[in-house]
Amino acid sequence: MNPFDKAFNPAQFEARVEARWREGDLFRARPDTPGSAFSMVIPPPNITGRLHMGHALNNTLQDILARWHRMHGSDVLWLPGTDHAGIATQMVVERELIREGSGREALGREEFVRRVWKWKEEYGGAIASQLRRLGASCDWSRERFTLDPGLSRAVREVFVRLYEEGLIYRDKFIVNWCPGCRTAVSDLEVLPQETRGQLTTIAYPFAEGGGSIHVATTRPETMLGDTGVAVHPEDPRYRALIGRRVVLPLVGREIPIVADPFVDPQFGTGAVKVTPAHDPNDFAAAQRTGLPAIVVMDGQARMNDAVPAPYRGLDRFAARERVLADLGAAGAIVAVREHFHNVGRCQRCQTVIEPLLSTQWFVRVKPLAAPAQQAVADGRVRFTPAHWVNSYNEWMENIHDWCISRQLWWGHQIPAWHCGNCAHITVARDTPAACGGCGGTALRQDPDVLDTWFSSALWPFSTLGWPESTPELRRYYPTTILVTAFDILFFWVARMIMMGLKFMGDVPFRQVYIHGIVRDAQGQKMSKTRGNVIDPLEVIERHGTDALRFTMAAMATPGSDLPLAEERLAGYRAFANKIWNATRFVVMNLDESAANSPPPGLPPHAELTLPDRWILSRLQGLTRSVGASIEACRFDEAANALYQFLWHEYCDWYLEMAKPFLVAAAQPAETARTRAVMVEVLDAVLRLMHPFMPFLTEELWSRIPHAGDLLAVAPLPVPDPSLDDPVAEADMAIVMEIVGRVRNIRAELNIDPGRRLPLLYDTREERPARTLAATAAILTSLARLDRLEAGGRLDREGPAARAVAVGVDLAVPLAGVLDLEAERRRLQREVDRLTTERDGHARKLANPDFLERARPEAVEKTRHAHAEVAERLERLGRTVASIS
RNA sequence: AGGCGCGUAGCUCAGGGGGAGAGCGCUACCUUGACACGGUAGAAGUCAGCGGUUCAAAUCCGCUCGCGCCUACCA
Numbered sequence: 001m002n003p004f005d006k007a008f009n010p011a012q013f014e015a016r017v018e019a020r021w022r023e024g025d026l027f028r029a030r031p032d033t034p035g036s037a038f039s040m041v042i043p044p045p046n047i048t049g050r051l052h053m054g055h056a057l058n059n060t061l062q063d064i065l066a067r068w069h070r071m072h073g074s075d076v077l078w079l080p081g082t083d084h085a086g087i088a089t090q091m092v093v094e095r096e097l098i099r100e101g102s103g104r105e106a107l108g109r110e111e112f113v114r115r116v117w118k119w120k121e122e123y124g125g126a127i128a129s130q131l132r133r134l135g136a137s138c139d140w141s142r143e144r145f146t147l148d149p150g151l152s153r154a155v156r157e158v159f160v161r162l163y164e165e166g167l168i169y170r171d172k173f174i175v176n177w178c179p180g181c182r183t184a185v186s187d188l189e190v191l192p193q194e195t196r197g198q199l200t201t202i203a204y205p206f207a208e209g210g211g212s213i214h215v216a217t218t219r220p221e222t223m224l225g226d227t228g229v230a231v232h233p234e235d236p237r238y239r240a241l242i243g244r245r246v247v248l249p250l251v252g253r254e255i256p257i258v259a260d261p262f263v264d265p266q267f268g269t270g271a272v273k274v275t276p277a278h279d280p281n282d283f284a285a286a287q288r289t290g291l292p293a294i295v296v297m298d299g300q301a302r303m304n305d306a307v308p309a310p311y312r313g314l315d316r317f318a319a320r321e322r323v324l325a326d327l328g329a330a331g332a333i334v335a336v337r338e339h340f341h342n343v344g345r346c347q348r349c350q351t352v353i354e355p356l357l358s359t360q361w362f363v364r365v366k367p368l369a370a371p372a373q374q375a376v377a378d379g380r381v382r383f384t385p386a387h388w389v390n391s392y393n394e395w396m397e398n399i400h401d402w403c404i405s406r407q408l409w410w411g412h413q414i415p416a417w418h419c420g421n422c423a424h425i426t427v428a429r430d431t432p433a434a435c436g437g438c439g440g441t442a443l444r445q446d447p448d449v450l451d452t453w454f455s456s457a458l459w460p461f462s463t464l465g466w467p468e469s470t471p472e473l474r475r476y477y478p479t480t481i482l483v484t485a486f487d488i489l490f491f492w493v494a495r496m497i498m499m500g501l502k503f504m505g506d507v508p509f510r511q512v513y514i515h516g517i518v519r520d521a522q523g524q525k526m527s528k529t530r531g532n533v534i535d536p537l538e539v540i541e542r543h544g545t546d547a548l549r550f551t552m553a554a555m556a557t558p559g560s561d562l563p564l565a566e567e568r569l570a571g572y573r574a575f576a577n578k579i580w581n582a583t584r585f586v587v588m589n590l591d592e593s594a595a596n597s598p599p600p601g602l603p604p605h606a607e608l609t610l611p612d613r614w615i616l617s618r619l620q621g622l623t624r625s626v627g628a629s630i631e632a633c634r635f636d637e638a639a640n641a642l643y644q645f646l647w648h649e650y651c652d653w654y655l656e657m658a659k660p661f662l663v664a665a666a667q668p669a670e671t672a673r674t675r676a677v678m679v680e681v682l683d684a685v686l687r688l689m690h691p692f693m694p695f696l697t698e699e700l701w702s703r704i705p706h707a708g709d710l711l712a713v714a715p716l717p718v719p720d721p722s723l724d725d726p727v728a729e730a731d732m733a734i735v736m737e738i739v740g741r742v743r744n745i746r747a748e749l750n751i752d753p754g755r756r757l758p759l760l761y762d763t764r765e766e767r768p769a770r771t772l773a774a775t776a777a778i779l780t781s782l783a784r785l786d787r788l789e790a791g792g793r794l795d796r797e798g799p800a801a802r803a804v805a806v807g808v809d810l811a812v813p814l815a816g817v818l819d820l821e822a823e824r825r826r827l828q829r830e831v832d833r834l835t836t837e838r839d840g841h842a843r844k845l846a847n848p849d850f851l852e853r854a855r856p857e858a859v860e861k862t863r864h865a866h867a868e869v870a871e872r873l874e875r876l877g878r879t880v881a882s883i884s
Numbered sequence: 885a886g887g888c889g890c891g892u893a894g895c896u897c898a899g900g901g902g903g904a905g906a907g908c909g910c911u912a913c914c915u916u917g918a919c920a921c922g923g924u925a926g927a928a929g930u931c932a933g934c935g936g937u938u939c940a941a942a943u944c945c946g947c948u949c950g951c952g953c954c955u956a957c958c959a
Binding site: 340847 | 889890903906913940
């Protein structure tokens with residue numbers, strides 16, 4: 001074992017501890033063992049991913065749950081894995097090819113896909129090893145990848161079944177087309193962005209002459225694909241024009257004026273140009289009114305051959321300029337004004353999305369959404385925090401069909417085959433030998449792949465072996481809980497619920513814990529462009545994994561984001577250091593041989609001193625509250641309770657009180673008893689703390705007397721009601737108050753901290769008297785006294801600083817040193833404070849309504865508090881009088 | 885436009901009908917044999933504003949202001 005360094009240095013043990021866990025094979029789920037199971041699937045990070053703060057937060061919280069339940073005795077499955085991330089991964093590899101002077105087209109599909117697999121083998125594992133570094137206690141033997149054979153089989157099975165039920169269909173429809181990625185994307189992958197643009201009003205002349213109708217547009221280039229003009233059927237300005245024809249400028253095509261209620265008479269001119277192939281509203285209107293659709297752009301958003309020659313081949317934005325110039329020259333522009341509107345951009349590449357009519361595959365989601373909504377409504381899936389149910393319901397109610405085909409090469413190729421002879425499409429689990437329509441054998445598989453989220457939606461059961469009924473599937477589905485951030489509530493969570501219900505007949509998880517996202521100290525989203533990214537791996541190097549994890553846990557307040565500041569990390573690193581040194585202190589005060597022997601166990605209760613009984617009682621409270629907090633996913637509460645207990649109760653008070661019993665001059669029996677209690681409590685708190693700070697606690701636990709091999713699989717402490725001791729807690733409150741009073745005197749009267757002081761006390765009450773007598777050695781040590789004397793008149797020794805504690809008058813004789821003026825000010829402040837407090841209580845008690853209507857306990861409590869403060873104030877008043 | 889959330893100490897945030905709290909920061913003092921990544925003491929708040937309910941409101945309700953986010957539409 002390494003020497004016990006004075007300072008905590010995580011780099012020294014983290015890797016070693018991780019290796020011990022790995023060698024111990026501790027995190028493997030055991031589906032065949034009896035007892036309760038706890039299961040969770042990881043939100044699979046992209047194979048292109050590198051650990052960021054979002055992962056750190058998400059996986060820290062999951063790991064806390066996994067470790068907690070493992071130590072609680074459950075059979076824990078935390079299933080890890082990665083997502084093939086269609087577009088993202090394809091882009092990474094394409095960029096690589098471009099750097100090599102090649103490209104995806106040059107390689108061809110088969111070779112390209114081989115290349116991406118190669119990339120995956122090389123780099124796709126990085127994120128998993130970074131998760132290990134974070135301490136993630138996943139069952140790595142069950143790691144999955146969304147393109148694994150097993151998961152691919154599940155994908156095909158789901159696709160075929162949905163197709164056979166008519167819930168997947170292929171149709172020509174307006175979709176969100178990304179000209180940058182050259183694929184369709186779903187509604188969720190389009191991010192609206194407020195943009196300053198122009199609203200141009202154009203005159204379309206009537207075919208038979210005699211004027212024109214004015215239409216307004218923000219995308220003038222699309223007019224080349226107009227097939228009509230729409231007005232509201234009730235609009236009196238235009239009613240007479242319905243059915244007349246206009247000539248499309250620059251194109252010369254005659255198009256009709258039609259009526260459709262989608263037109264808002266209040267907006268623009270109240271007349272709308274209709275471009276069915278490039279606008280969803282126009283498409284819908286065209287379907288209702290029978291207008292044809294003309295696609296005017298290619299996959300890269302360049303004008304195609306359907307437009308007049310001058311515009312062909314122009315990029316859509318160049319075409320826009322050209323159209324505007326030509327319309328201007330032709331005198332067709334009526335007005336141009338600045339206009340702010342939302343422009344949809346691609347989530348991946350930020351290219352402006354072009355609505356485009358094309359043939360795609362869709363999932364009819366409404367029939368899946370209804371049961372999914374029901375499952376949440378009746379509590380089969382519980383959302384934490386619950387308010388997310390609102391967003392979930394709203395989305396489910398307004399859900400549109402899901403475009404699942406992507407014009408990519410990396411992903412699950414759609415299991416549909418087109419026939420060379422007939423129009424039939426054969427959808428099958430395995431490559432069919434012949435067309436299901438005509439029996440022809442000239443089959444070509446649909447080139448498109450599925451949206452990555454399609455396979456993610458199956459993750460909770462595809463990873464457990466579905467469609468086989470495996471032991472894993474039977475035991476771990478539905479999973480206990482899903483931990484995720486709100487930004488993928490619709491992308492992922494909602495779809496998993498739909499698919500789980502559809503194919504497993506049950507929800508995929510019983511609870512969803514939705515956490516916030518990590519931001520910078522100013523609350524800004526972290527992004528490379530802002531340059532405010534805090535890299536978790538760098539934090540781990542600077543402060544250690546445990547400080548990072550504890551920060552994540554302590555900041556994980558439900559329903560809010562986490563503004564992460566460097567000081568916060570440093571603060572929890574200091575906490576780790578505190579734990580390190582507390583353990584160091586304990587170990588230094590044990591027999592040298594003790595570390596490798598089992599803990600001595602608690603001495604008989606009758607031998608325990610007040611501090612022993614106090615800290616043990618506090619520990620029971622801590623054990624209960626941490627357990628309750630974890631159950632409620634209040635990681636912040638649990639972390640704060642541990643922090644408070646370890647630092648401000650165990651270190652600040654218990655270990656300080658233990659010191660007099662650990663010196664060579666102490667009674668051997670007292671030393672042994674103190675050692676036993678301080679080890680017992682430290683052992684318990686290291687166990688409770690382990691899920692939060694696994695590396696540090698594992699390392700320290702191995703250095704104190706412990707039973708068992710590894711803390712990661714040691715049992716959690718169980719609250720022991722026989723150690724609850726409210727009397728000890730109340731008595732310790734007296735001791736703590738008296739020590740505080742003396743320290744206050746010392747600090748406020750500027751007395752040398754090193755100087756030992758005499759303390760006289762006077763009490764007529766039995767309990768404080770007994771407590772003080774029993775804790776004389778402790779008081780002497782903590783308050784740095786040289787004399788502690790009971791009874792008698794406190795003023796007999798001349799000038800003294802005074803204080804009153806609960807039931808006790810105190811005097812610190814300070815002949816020759818006391819600054820009387822300072823002392824008077826100090827006491828006056830205390831008198832003022834108590835007076836305010838007493839008057840507050842008195843006011844309430846003088847109110848008959850309060851006495852009559854408030855709960856009797858509340859009245860009693862106020863009476864008690866009033867009496868107490870009044871009594872104390874009276875004693876203080878006498879004390880002040882006696883010195884002046 | 886609709887929905888959700890938030891406004892509490894200088895900063896970041898807990899709390900949520902009867903005592904205004906934590907961490908960091910700040911001030912003063914202290915290298916006391918675990919820890920200066922430490923110790924002790926202290927200063928610091930109109931709990932956004934207005935109104936209501938209540939014996940009692942930071943807490944519940946309504947409105948206003950400010951901030952953030954989500955969803956939809958925007959020719």
